Amino acid sequence: ITFCAPRGQGKTTAMKSFARFLATDHSNADFVVLDSIDPSALNGGESIVRVVLSRLFYKLEEKSKTRHDFPEKRRILELFQKCYSAIDYINGNVHGARDEDDLEELASLGSSSRLKKNLKELIDLLLGVYLEGEGKNGSSNFLVIPIDDVDICSADIYRCCEEIRNYLVLPNVIILMAADHEQLVHVMYQKYLQMTRGIRTFFYRQRNMITQRKTHHIYKCPSCKQKIRVPKGKGKIEIRCPKCNTRFIKRS
Numbered sequence: 001i002t003f004c005a006p007r008g009q010g011k012t013t014a015m016k017s018f019a020r021f022l023a024t025d026h027s028n029a030d031f032v033v034l035d036s037i038d039p040s041a042l043n044g045g046e047s048i049v050r051v052v053l054s055r056l057f058y059k060l061e062e063k064s065k066t067r068h069d070f071p072e073k074r075r076i077l078e079l080f081q082k083c084y085s086a087i088d089y090i091n092g093n094v095h096g097a098r099d100e101d102d103l104e105e106l107a108s109l110g111s112s113s114r115l116k117k118n119l120k121e122l123i124d125l126l127l128g129v130y131l132e133g134e135g136k137n138g139s140s141n142f143l144v145i146p147i148d149d150v151d152i153c154s155a156d157i158y159r160c161c162e163e164i165r166n167y168l169v170l171p172n173v174i175i176l177m178a179a180d181h182e183q184l185v186h187v188m189y190q191k192y193l194q195m196t197r198g199i200r201t202f203f204y205r206q207r208n209m210i211t212q213r214k215t216h217h218i219y220k221c222p223s224c225k226q227k228i229r230v231p232k233g234k235g236k237i238e239i240r241c242p243k244c245n246t247r248f249i250k251r252s
Contacts, residue, residue: 006180012148012149037147050084050087147164219239235252
């Protein structure tokens with residue numbers, strides 16, 4: 001759910017008000033709302049999924065103060081470790097040499113689908129722990145993740161949005177985002193231009209060559225293969241390569 005407006009128009013206030021409503025509403029669904037995440041405050045290259053995991057772990061520690069033991073604890077800690085390790089591997093933060101026997105394990109660890117599956121299971125277990133004993137009897141449990149000012153960190157907008165799309169679009173997760181839509185569109189378009197730069201350059205050159213062939217012959221230097229453009233209709237002429245000064249005869 002995205003709250004879009006120019007800066008100073010109250011989109012952050014609206015998002016936080018909606019999050020508070022979900023946290024206090026007693027309907028057929030129960031919601032656990034995390035503290036708002038500001039991507040502009042992240043260190044360069046830090047994963048937003050890793051920040052979400054940190055918030056979840058902190059919330060688990062708070063719950064552990066009132067409930068010292070629960071049957072899911074071992075599995076929850078194991079899933080935390082798997083998710084952290086997978087994120088580090090995907091982002092290239094794995095240090096130290098690996099034996100060849102570990103390649104299969106690393107491939108499984110770095111799998112996006114495996115990470116997404118582990119995240120879903122982890123969040124399901126955590127929601128059960130968070131909501132237990134709070135008198136909530138909703139038929140469905142959801143984790144709400146508010147993300148504020150996504151458009152401010154222009155250098156990392158695309159990466160943050162890709163991580164959200166790849167890993168946090170889950171049946172038990174609701175993402176709330178406050179952003180300037182025009183800024184988001186601009187950043188995404190710049191990323192598109194960057195990603196398609198090579199193929200666009202190739203087709204531009206091909207189109208330009210087709211246009212030039214209407215009025216010019218294009219020959220290659222027999223020595224250095226440099227392409228040389230010669231006007232049509234000049235008869236038999238001597239051509240000098242501007243790159244290696246090789247001279248050769250061609251008919252224009």
